[in-house]
Amino acid sequence: MIRIASRAALAAASVLAIAAPALAHMTFEIDQSAPGETFHGVLVLPHGCDGAPTDTVRVTLPEGFGDVSAEAKEGWTLETPGADSVLRQIVWSGGSVPDDGHETFAFTGTFAEDLPETDIVFAVEQMCGDVALGWEPAVSLGDEPADHGHHGGDAITVGDLELTGAFTRATLPNAPVGGGYVTITNTGEEADRLVSAQSSFSPDVQIHEMAVVDDVMQMRQLPEGLEIPAGETVTLAPGGLHMMFMNISAPFVQGETVSVTLVFEKAGPVEIELAVQAFGASGMDTSGHKGH
Ligand SMILES: [Cu+2]
Structure with a gap:
């Protein structure tokens, strides 16, 4: 299924892109939300795959994130999950972002009311031909900022x-x-x-x-x-x-x-x-x- 995001959403994404710093990791522009709230997720590609241009961006949606629509991008094919899809992914494919291009990929959805007030991780796959990079940008549904540090315990x-x-x-x-x-x-x-x-x-x-x-x-x-x-x-x-x-x-x-x-x-x-x-x-x- 192909869906086109609203003109307003596209404009918002463009404005945010200008403010985007060169990121070492893929994170959301805004990573705070709450259970029951609508979330506009803007992902910024930090870089290509060690020199190779990016041709596919695939976002696996977490449990409890629904009513999803995504920003169509010129030159890219967009797939969003249907209401009864088993595989809940947004996929942009067939385009090309050079290694030094910090392009944005945006989508909107709603977090379920009954989600806990913790970090929610979106698994993102960035593909460059045969090579893939995995990212785990998080959104905080509580008062604490989202944790991007992968803390596995004490030193x-x-x-x-x-x-x-x-x-x-x-x-x-x-x-x-x-x-x-x-x-x-x-x-x-x-x-x-x-x-x-x-x-x-x-x-x-x-x-x-x-x-x-x-x-x-x-x-x-x-x-x-x-x-x-x-x-x-x-x-x-x-x-x-x-x-x-x-x-x-x-x-x-x-x-x-x-x-x-x-x-x-x-x-x-x-x-x-x-x-x-x-x-x-x-x-x-x-x-x-x-x-x-
Ligand atoms: Cu290995």
């Missing part, structure tokens, strides 16, 4: 290393792989190195980077591990460096945790708990992997 310290914000994302029932993300700060005088990782969820947890090969961004294993330079912070995050749980033994379920032991050359082993966030982008976990 864990091992040797000179401090680990914070450990998380992963829920996987689909038959997904073969899952990702893992954490921020590692080296407060010491010497470089350390993440050499391996082990988890009961996977027989083979690898350390991956994103790299452009023949103009296509791919994930690839870092066989030598990952250096954590002295005095610096290294962030494993969707779209960049990450742990990759190969052949996972069970799906990652939102709200649960996945424990993993990271082994550092100098600091030694440390077990951390990855908080499982909402399902993000299935394409990111598979389409970027060539040769697994």
